[in-house]
Amino acid sequence: xxxxxxxxxxxxxxxxxxxxxxxxxxxxxxxxxxxxxxxxxxxxxxxxxxxxxxxxxxxxxxxxxxxxxxxxxxxxxxxxxxxxxxxxxxxxxxxxxxxxxxxxxxxxxxxxxxxxxxxxxxxxxxxxxxxxxxxxxxxxxxxxxxxxxxxxxxxxxxxxxxxxxxxxxxxxxxxxxxxxxxxxxxxxxxxxxxxxxxxxxxxxxxxxxxxxxxxxxxxxxxxxxxxxxxxxxxxxxxxxxxxxxxxxxxxxxxxxxxxxxxxxxxxxxx
Amino acid sequence: xxxxxxxxxxxxxxxxxxxxxxxxxxxxxxxxxxxxxxxxxxxxxxxxxxxxxxxxxxxxxxxxxxxxxxxxxxxxxxxxxxxxxxxxxxxxxxxxxxxxxxxxxxxxxxxxxxxxxxxxxxxxxxxxxxxxxxxxxxxxxxxxxxxxxxxxxxxxxxxxxxxxxxxxxxxxxxxxxx
Numbered sequence: 001x002x003x004x005x006x007x008x009x010x011x012x013x014x015x016x017x018x019x020x021x022x023x024x025x026x027x028x029x030x031x032x033x034x035x036x037x038x039x040x041x042x043x044x045x046x047x048x049x050x051x052x053x054x055x056x057x058x059x060x061x062x063x064x065x066x067x068x069x070x071x072x073x074x075x076x077x078x079x080x081x082x083x084x085x086x087x088x089x090x091x092x093x094x095x096x097x098x099x100x101x102x103x104x105x106x107x108x109x110x111x112x113x114x115x116x117x118x119x120x121x122x123x124x125x126x127x128x129x130x131x132x133x134x135x136x137x138x139x140x141x142x143x144x145x146x147x148x149x150x151x152x153x154x155x156x157x158x159x160x161x162x163x164x165x166x167x168x169x170x171x172x173x174x175x176x177x178x179x180x181x182x183x184x185x186x187x188x189x190x191x192x193x194x195x196x197x198x199x200x201x202x203x204x205x206x207x208x209x210x211x212x213x214x215x216x217x218x219x220x221x222x223x224x225x226x227x228x229x230x231x232x233x234x235x236x237x238x239x240x241x242x243x244x245x246x247x248x249x250x251x252x253x254x255x256x257x258x259x260x261x262x263x264x265x266x267x268x269x270x
Numbered sequence: 271x272x273x274x275x276x277x278x279x280x281x282x283x284x285x286x287x288x289x290x291x292x293x294x295x296x297x298x299x300x301x302x303x304x305x306x307x308x309x310x311x312x313x314x315x316x317x318x319x320x321x322x323x324x325x326x327x328x329x330x331x332x333x334x335x336x337x338x339x340x341x342x343x344x345x346x347x348x349x350x351x352x353x354x355x356x357x358x359x360x361x362x363x364x365x366x367x368x369x370x371x372x373x374x375x376x377x378x379x380x381x382x383x384x385x386x387x388x389x390x391x392x393x394x395x396x397x398x399x400x401x402x403x404x405x406x407x408x409x410x411x412x413x414x415x416x417x418x419x420x421x422x423x424x425x426x427x428x429x430x431x432x433x434x435x436x437x438x439x440x441x442x443x444x445x446x447x448x
Contacts, residue, residue: 035352035362156363179359268355 023047024205025059025148025262026239027101032178032266034154038093041152042078043100046085051207051239052264054085059148061086061102067161069096092154097178099161101149101263107254108144111136125251143254145169146243150264153178166194169244169259174227180267182235189227192247192259196226200242204230207237235269291424292447293393295327295384297405298440299377308410309376310438311350313357314384316393317402323361324401325393326372327386329354333368333375353408356416381440388424396423407438417442424448 025047034041043064048056058081066073075091092098107128109121114135121131132139145168151161157176164170175186190197204218220228232238243260250257299310314328331354332347348367352358367373371391386393400422408414415438419431425446433442 033352033358033363034349035358036346036349039349153363181359270356 023049023056024051024239024241025146026052026264027059027148027150028052028237028264029100029150029152029266032150032152033268034092034152036154037095038091039154040089040091042087042089043150044085044087045102045148051205051209052237053210054082056084058082058084058086059102060104061088063104064088064100064102066090066098066100068092068094068098069158069160070094073098090152092152095155096158097151097153097161097176099149099151101147103145103147105143105145107251108142108258109139110142111139113137125253128253140256141251141254143249143251143257145257145259146262147171147260148262151177164191164194166191167250168193169197169242169261170194171261171263177263177265180232180265182232182267182269185229185231187227187229189225190222190242190261191226192244196222196224197242197244198222198224198226200226200228200244202228202230202240202242205239206234207239232267235267238265238267239263240265291388293327293386293403294443294445294447295386295403296441296443297382297384298435298442299379299382299407300435300438300440301379302412304412306411308412309378310407310409310412311354311376312405312407313354313362314403314405315357315361316396317360317404319400319402321360324396326361326365326369327392328374328384329357329362329369329372330374330376333373350408350410353410353414354406355408355414356404357406398423403444405433405439405442407435409438413437415439419444421446 027043027045030042044054045059045061046054046057047059061079064076066076073090077089079088080086090100107123107125109128109132111119111132113119113133123131128141157178162172164172170191172189172191174189180186190200200222202220202222204220206216209215218230220230222228241260241262243258245256245258247257295314297314312330315326316324318324331351351362354362389395400420403419403421404416406416415435417433417435417439419433419442421431421444425448427448429446431444435442
């Protein structure tokens with residue numbers, strides 16, 4: 001009986017999708033392919049239902065990180081958070097590929113409180129216990145990891161920022177993400193804790209959703225090597241997302257983990 | 271000292287007798303009826319069937335630092351080279367600029383004649399095979415156009431090939447001489 005209840009709670013947890021992931025988050029760079037010796041780019045970051053419009057809320061860029069061919073870029077200026085979008089300027093000074101993004105990590109607790117009501121709370125490994133009311137039962141803590149990023153290349157593209165760390169859900173390009181052209185296939189790979197993330201569902205949606213009547217989602221699935229291919233139907237900005245529930249949480253308190261990866265790509269015309 | 275004197279004419283003779291095949295190009299930059307005109311950036315190169323670049327022949331762009339007309343800010347001419355999208359992808363991004371004997375200033379409206387000879391930079395020695403000559407033009411506040419002319423090298427007999435641009439390029443004539 002107890003076991004059945006646990007499974008019910010788990011199913012419930014799975015159906016209540018985490019609110020933070022309900023909207024599409026994105027970072028859109030002002031350029032993705034630059035030919036100058038050094039360049040400033042600007043980024044817009046937001047979350048909402050429409051791509052790529054700022055009509056819901058800004059993305060928190062407090063932990064924006066820019067990695068380039070020579071490590072982390074320090075020169076990030078004019079960080080601002082508006083009502084609908086956040087922005088920042090980044091100075092690129094060395095040729096190569098830059099990975100620009102933000103990663104968020106947290107804990108999400110589902111529980112049944114002393115009065116028998118279902119509840120949920122979010123927090124960090126340090127404070128999650130305080131968010132869960134005393135006497136709560138059937139506490140289930142999910143670790144959430146989410147990455148939102150984009151890629152920009154100054155001069156010659158390189159692959160130094162693609163080296164996987166072996167932690168969480170990671171995107172490893174086979175086709176360089178700043179070498180995408182309409183009508184051509186691009187191949188990418190996902191790893192989960194350093195191993196191929198097979199059978200992972202990947203969603204690709206072209207931008208400019210305001211000017212058409214359908215999402216035009218492209219649904220893909222990774223193969224045994226964690227790889228998938230997408231042939232870009234047209235030039236434009238694209239949003240890509242994959243998320244996975246499973247694997248081993250890196251926080252002892254958590255019983256489950258949900259990891260998601262979101263990226264923005266620019267596809268150029270031939 | 272003596273050896274050098276002897277060697278120079280020998281090399282010249284060897285090069286001339288091996289092959290002196292040449293490519294003569296006429297690239298038309300059309301007159302456009304637009305209120306804001308900037309000379310186009312143009313790249314001319316030879317591609318192999320796998321689209322790798324066998325030779326960059328010419329790249330015309332604003333070489334010196336100039337002032338942006340609107341903001342008055344200094345900006346380098348290479349800033350807009352990525353607008354030559356195909357050339358940038360196939361070759362430009364891998365090169366350090368300017369490219370000796372290839373980079374040049376933007377050119378005015380008119381027909382521009384160019385001659386490339388085997389054994390001489392920038393054509394050098396082109397291995398026998400099938401190629402495509404590509405001309406790409408991109409104009410600030412304007413459009414972009416790519417013309418391609420396939421050819422076989424070396425030519426068995428003189429050949430006249432051509433392509434016609436519709437927007438940013440005019441007539442392209444390619445004369446191959448064995």
